[in-house]
Amino acid sequence: LDYEVILLAAGQGKRMGASRNKILLHLIGKPVISYSLKTFLNDPACQHIILVTQADEQDLLAAMIKKEIKKKRCPITLVSGGSERQYSVFNGLSALFDLENIVMVHDGARPFVNLAQLKALHRKVQETRAAILGVPVKDTIKRVVEGIVQETVPRETLWQIQTPQAFYGADLLAVHECAQRQGYLGTDDASLIEKYSNLSVSMVLGSYENIKLTTPEDMLIGEAIVKRKRS
Template sequence: MKTAAIVLAAGSGSRMHSDIKKQYMEISERPLIYYALKAFEDSFTDEIVLVVSPGDIDYCKAEIVDRYGFSKVTRIVEGGAERYDSVRLGLHAVSDNTDYVMIHDGARPFVTEEIMQRSIDGAKMNRACVVGMPVKDTIKIVDESGFATSTPDRKTLWMIQTPQTFEYDLIRKLYDMLEDKKEEIKAKGINITDDAMVVETFSDTRVKLVEGSYNNIKVTTPEDIGIAEEILRSR
């Protein structure tokens, strides 16, 4: 069985309010993207495809992949305008003999091999598996004016994380379908925000959820940098 990981590092990080792209900001003297790549490098993963912003391939090869010796990174490719464009480009860069692929946000530095293994096991049994955690807070549905309209049962709500893991042939086929129909999808007001939505939208395959970790945070805002540094210190 061959397993690949697509690590997404093509975002602009606009919510960081920094001239440095989020994925290259340092946390404990290492760029943010280092930690996700290191986790996959040290795991059972056979191949890593790194998806970066346009124009960043040479920088990432020299300053990230070569500098830190990430030998499992077989391809560095430029991403697209939207996250789903970047994922599709990453999928097309993965070796054709891949059985399962994990799609991971490079801004989640604390993925572990245990999380990866749970996601792979779930994909083996169900074809599609994402990691997440039950929400801790009460969630409100609000209208356009900001007034609460309903309160869903918290027991049915999970916050979704990555990696999101799939049979490679399945997810590549579905992303190609999305490419062909994305204008139609936009016209219907459907906003594809994660890989599981592609499966839910274009197939009858049910997506299994398995536990990740509350530490498997996505670094998005300046406040998250401090949280990430605290998690690193506690390891």
């Protein structure tokens, strides 16, 4: 069973503080978005890439794809995003070939997801209908209110959640429609599944390398990760 992926690139990258959308910034000579795009293109199970972009960046991205992608192993559809990440996912869902397909949702700002992780996630979603990547929290986490520590949260059960996240198209569309109706904004797709469906979301162990490029320091870490992968 193949899957389709919604690859998100329609943000503004405000926290990166650059003059353009962070997914277009160059990381060791290549645009950030091209890394994950190539990883999905290299996965034989990926049958459709839905690239969600800002409307006025579509030409730029189409040109980038032409330049960076030598062989398009599966179709790439460009879709316009919304003002919030969740709306961008929702717009992406409208381009699915088939709601019975598995759909992965991935942040274009996470260049370092690898094929092994895609495989593990794909296997798990076929078993359990909902699966996400993440890693156990390494830091001590405390709850703080108005500058005062309230408690130390036991860390054993805490995970940092990443993307891709994998579901069946119909399940994901249904919970997005519920959230839309109630004006609810979640921070990831799994949170909508948790809130509006009876499905259990399975955790798949990812890698600490699968970072999201958010602030300028992350670009330095990203460069180090690319260099290590190449050596």
